Amino acid sequence: MVIPLPTDETIAAIATAISPGQGGIAVVRISGPKALSIGKNIVYIAGKKPAWSSHTVLYGHVMNEENNERIDEVLVLIMKAPRSFTGEDIVEIHCHGGLIAVQRVLERVLAHPEVRRAMPGEFSQRAVLNGRIDITQAEAINELIGARSKKAAQLAMASLDGGIQRRINALRETLIDQLSELEARVDFEDELPPLNDSEILNELLKVRSDLLQLVEDAKRGAIVHQGLRVALIGCPNVGKSSLLNRLSRRERAIVTNLPGTTRDLLESEIILEGVPITLIDTAGIRATNDEIEKLGIARSQEALTSADIVIMVFDLSIGWQKRDKELLNQIPPEIPFLLIGNKADLQDKSGLPKRNQNIETKQAYVSVSAKTGEGEEALASSLLKICGAYDTQGIQLALNTRQRDLASNAASALDRLKEVSTQKLPWDFWTIDLREAIQILGEITGNEITETLLDRIFSRFCIGK
Ligand SMILES: Nc1nc2c(ncn2[C@@H]2O[C@H](COP(=O)(O)OP(=O)(O)OP(=O)(O)O)[C@@H](O)[C@H]2O)c(=O)[nH]1
Ligand SMILES: [Mg+2]
Known part of the structure; x- marks a missing residue:
């Protein structure tokens, strides 16, 4: 509409x-x-x-x-x-x-x-x-309202204060200055002092690398905004529900010493270093004749393939088993996972080595105890490292997906100038890509506004904003 x-x-x-x-x-x-x-x-x-x-x-x-x-x-x-x-x-x-x-x-x-x-x-x-306000600020209002962590709110506020607008406009101005120099040469080459093409190229590539930096920050910033779905997967009784309770700081899930306690997916939201994480507890995966448990396990399997990250838990008190290995092989290769050996408090008594030799993987591994809390911090930081959200605190500005795609397109347009320069093409060839980059950056802030653009952006808002 x-x-x-x-x-x-x-x-x-x-x-x-x-x-x-x-x-x-x-x-x-x-x-x-x-x-x-x-x-x-x-x-x-x-x-x-x-x-x-x-x-x-x-x-x-x-x-x-x-x-x-x-x-x-x-x-x-x-x-x-x-x-x-x-x-x-x-x-x-x-x-x-x-x-x-x-x-x-x-x-x-x-x-x-x-x-x-x-x-x-x-x-x-x-x-x-x-x-x-400009478009980035309007989008920031939406992001501020939707923020699920303090860091997400801070990033939205930086954008609402005009941070993205200023940054993008400054880069766009630099490009416009260069474009006007080049255009002048196209029309009055003989009357003006000659231009040094490698200097100009450097200047333009500096803008390109600033844009790429913004794109990189945006990727990490997206995690802060959107959060991650992390599934706790493992064989029965290894302590998945106990871990969920420990990480959520409340008794969210039922824990018993009977294998097959959890029958359904259960979610709990936590914030780690500003990143909202939805932890999903699942039914322990095993062969069973129990109809209810079977349905629960089917859901575990679904969670295993749809999560952003999988935490695969095994029991240190009995060591790495064949069934653990079989489960590990079920994790789709594109889904990052963290291997957790739980019940570290019992391990010393069991006499098993710290890192069980049978684990045939170089995957990130942490040993923890859901009972005592040992290893909890290592678990949190490994998890953040895996999802690339380790250094979200350092980000000051985070473009949203729309802005990020545009920044990346503008960077590609500037990248094409390398070829133009190598081939020693005349100035009018430079102006084509440069003009395109300027136009794309204008779309980020709304300097180049179209009705379709407006419609696309504001249709995602809800009533009253
Ligand atoms: N000593 C010790 N016991 C633990 C630890 N974590 C869990 N347990 C115990 O292990 C048993 C199983 O824990 P749960 O959290 O229910 O295990 P689960 O993986 O969710 O099991 P299912 O839901 O059946 O798949 C319970 O008796 C827990 O108290 C731990 O770190 N140390
Ligand atoms: Mg459970």
Whole structure:
């Protein structure tokens, strides 16, 4: 669906999360030229008629006109254009939270003929179209709201502060400067001092390597945003559920000394060094005649092939077994995995060597005890190392997938200039790739804006943003 471009329509939506019994207050946001008149029409304010001046708060009631019923007691926040989020007149009605009151207030607003329900992302889209924020900042709002760890929120905030916009614009400016030099040579070669092509190439390749660095950081940043699904896999009774409980710091899963305790997948979310990780406990894999257990094992097998990372657990108190090896062979080669020897506290008594000789793999290996907590830190850092998220703390800016793909395309366009330079082609050949890189970088920030681009970006937002 294509959202109509700048418009004189007035829109409204609930801007806060709605959930039964939750939230002391909720906010209904109205934006557009009729926002104030609608607000005045539906909010009754006792006493002398107030001025509804910008950046003031009024106290009143949303009324049902037909029977004079008070729908809710509210505060009204007025922000006149252009000093508002969207750049238009905004009236925010702060009413009570939960489900009913806020819905009734919104219905009352929408009953007004001069307003319609906002589409997903439409407030942010108007903010972009009216030049209040650029596209990277609008995307950052979405990312900040969706952040599942402190680091993800910090990265989103850096982008909301204009970090990505400034960085990309600076690189784009450098390219534009070079392009104008080159264009001048195309037209007036004889009248201008000659250009040194290797100097220009170096300058452009510097921009390229900055872009590639951003792409690299973005890959690690993506893990911080999206998180990882990590499946705990192993034979029965090796301590998978005990490990899940230890890592989640709560008794999430049932643990017993009977093999075959876990029958179903069970998820628990943890944060490791800012990376949100969904741990998935699975049923111990073995041949069984128990129908319920069979179904559970089928799910384990599914988790084994669909997880981002597999933690394969075996029992150190009995050592590495043939059945462990068989299971290890079932891990698809493209899925990174970490081998964990559990029950290290029992191992000393069992007299088995620290790293069991029978493990025929050079895979990352950590020995732990779910009982005592021994080896827990080593487990966490090995896990982060495997997923390439080891140094996420060092990242200051993280492009999202859309921005990353564009940055990488721009870098490729610049890369083609190496060939142009080697072949000593005339300046107009340089300008082709350079212009393309400039155009692509413009798409990141929205300098080169198209309706399809806007539509693609904002359709991923939800209503009220
Ligand atoms: N001493 C010791 N016992 C452990 C450790 N980890 C687990 N156990 C015990 O091993 C038994 C099995 O633990 P679970 O966590 O249920 O094992 P599981 O791999 O989830 O087993 P299934 O769900 O049956 O596949 C329980 O009696 C645990 O208390 C450990 O590190 N040390
Ligand atoms: Mg279990």
